[in-house]
Amino acid sequence: MSEASKFTPRVFSGIKPSGGLTLGNYLGAIKRFVDWQDAGTHETIYCVVDLHAITVWQEPAVLHAATREVAAGFIASGIDPVKSILFNQSQVSAHAELGWIFSCVARVGWMNRMTQFKDKAGANAEKVSLGLYAYPALMASDILLYHATHVPVGEDQKQHVELTRDIAQKFNHDYKVDFFPETAPVIEGPATRVMNLRDGTKKMSKSGESDMERINMTDDAATIAKKFKKARTDPEPLPETLDGLKDRPEAKNLVDIYAGLSGLSAEQVITEYAGAGWGKFKPALAELAVEKLGPISTEMARLMADPAEIDRILAHGADQAREIAQPILDETYRIVGMVGR
Template sequence: MTDSTTTYTGPERVFSGVQPTGALHLGNYLGALKKFALLQHDMECIYCIVDLHAITVFQDPKTLADQTRHIAAAYLASGVDPAKALVYNQSAVRAHTELAWYFNCVARTGWVNRMTQFKDKVGKNAEKASVGLYTYPVLQAADILAFKATHVPVGEDQKQHLELSRDIAQKFNNDFGVPNFFPHPKPLIDGPGAKVMSLRDGTKKMSKSDPSDASRINLTDDADAIAKKIRKAKTDTGDVPATMKELEGRPDIANLVGIYAALANISEKDVLAQHAGSQFGPFKAALADVAVEAMAPITDLMSRYLADPDELDRILSKAGDKAAEIADPIVADVRKIIGFRGA
C-alpha cells in the first residue's frame, strides 16, 4: 500500500525502543545499543524503554520499574549520551497511547491479522492472549509516528511491523487529505556483526529469554563469567578454518568468529587470517580476552548507574519531558485533523 513517491520534508529523526523484560546481553549490544550510540552523532535520536509493550504479558509491578532502570543503564553504559539523545520510558509520554487509539481506528484488521510475529508467539493459544499483544504493532506505529520519526533501526523480525507503520501513515494522510503529514519511516537494517547467536546453539539467536544463562553474555557479567561462558561455548570438531567458504555450514564456530570480529572491530576474514588452523582452546582464550576488554567498560558503567537509581530516574524524567514536548504538538495536530471539538 505504501506510496514510495510521497515526499516528507520534516526533520530526519531516529526512533527505537527496547522492552524492559530480562537482562540485556551481547547480542543486544552489538545488534542495537552500539548502533544507537553511533547514530546519535549523525541524527536526532529518540530511544524509548517500551514499558507499555512489556505489559502485553503480565509483569510483576514490584519489579517493572527496576527493569526499566536496567534498560536505561544499558543504553547509557553502551555510549548513548543523554545530552545528545533522549532516553525515556514510554508510559511517561501519553502521546503513545492516545495516538495508538486513533491508529486502531485507521488500521485494518486484515493488516494486523497478517502480522506473523503474533502467531509465532501465541501458537495455538491465540484466544488466551491479551488484546494488547494482538494490537501492539499498532502501538508500535504510534510510538514511531508520535515523533514523526523518519528512520527506525530494525531487525528482520520487525520489518513487517515497520511496513504496517508505513501503511498506517499512508492511510491517515490519504483519509484526511493531509499529504505528507506523517512520514513513511525507513528501516535502518542491521549491519555486519549485528546478528549474535546463542553460545549453546549457533543456529538460534542469543536471547534473554533462553533458560540457559550460559547461552548468552549478559551486560552485567564480570570478566570471569565472560571468560567461562566463552570457554564452554559450543563448537564442532576440527579447528578454526582459513577461509569464509570453509566457515559455511559451521554455525557454532561462525558465531564465535562473528563475535570476535564485531568486538575487535575487524572483518571476519581478518579473524580467520589471524587464527586459521588454531585449536578451539587457544582461539576461545583469545576471544575471551577481546570480549573482556571490550565489555569491561560497559559492565563497569552498568554497575555504577544501577547503584544510583535516583540519577537514572532523573535522566528518564528529563528526557520524558523533552519527548512530550515533541510528541504532544504532533498529536494535538492529529486531533484537529480528525475533527474533534475543541481540538
C-alpha cells in the same frame, strides 16, 4: 517538497524492559544506537518501551527494576542524555493516544500477517492479551509520534517497521495529507542477530533455560570469559573464507560476535584467524568481550546503585520527548477531526 527536506532526519528506537539485557541487545541494538548518536547526522531518541513489556505478564516490582536496568545499560554503553533523548515510554502518554488512532487505521489482515505474534502466541493464541496482538500499532505510534525517518532494528523487527510505513501511507491517503514520513528500517553491520551460545540456530534470549546460553550485560569479567570458553563449537578449525561457515551455525555466531565487538567485518575476522582452532579463537574472543563489556557492566552497577539519578535522567528525557511529540499528536487529532485541538 521532498521527503528529505520535509522531515527532520531523526532516529527512534527502543528496548523492552522484560528480563535482563544481553549481548544480543548490545550488538543488535544499543551499540548501533550509540553509533547513530555519535555520527551527529540525525536527532536521536531512545526509549525504554515499558508499555510494550506488559503485553505479557510482568511482576510490577520486577518491571520497575528492569526499566531502570535498561536505562542504565543505555547510559553505560555510551548513550549520552545530553546528545540523545532517553526516556521510558509510559511517561509520555502521547504514545498510547496515537497508538489508539493507529489501531483504527491498521487493518486486521495486516496484524494477522505479523510473524512475531504467531511465534510468541503459539498454540495459545486465544489466551494471549489483545495487546500482544495489536502492539505493532503502538510500535508505529512510537516511531511516527516523532516523525522518525530511520529506525535501527534487528531483522526480527523489520516487518513491524514495514507495517509502520503501511500505517503512515494509509493515514496520509485517507486524510489526504502528507503528514507522516515513510520511515526506513535500518539493519546494518555484523551480529545484528546474536545467537545462543549453546545452540547457534536459536536467537540469544533473556528467557533461555540456561544462563550459559547468553552473555548478560551485567556479567562480570570472569563470567563473560567462562561462558565464551564453554560456548558450543564444532571440531573443525575456522575456514579460509566466509563460505566455509555455511552449515556451521555455532562457528558463524562466534565469528559474527567477534566482528561486532571489534568493529571488523566478518570477512576480516576470517582472514585474521583462518585455520585457527577454537583453542586459539575462543580465548581471543573472551578477552575482547571482557575488554568491551567489562566497563559497561561496572558502570551499570554504579548507576543501578543510584536509582534517583536514573529516574532524573528518564524524567528529563520525557520532558524533551513531549516537546516534540505533543505538537505532532495535536495536529494528528486536528486532521482526524477531534474537537478542541
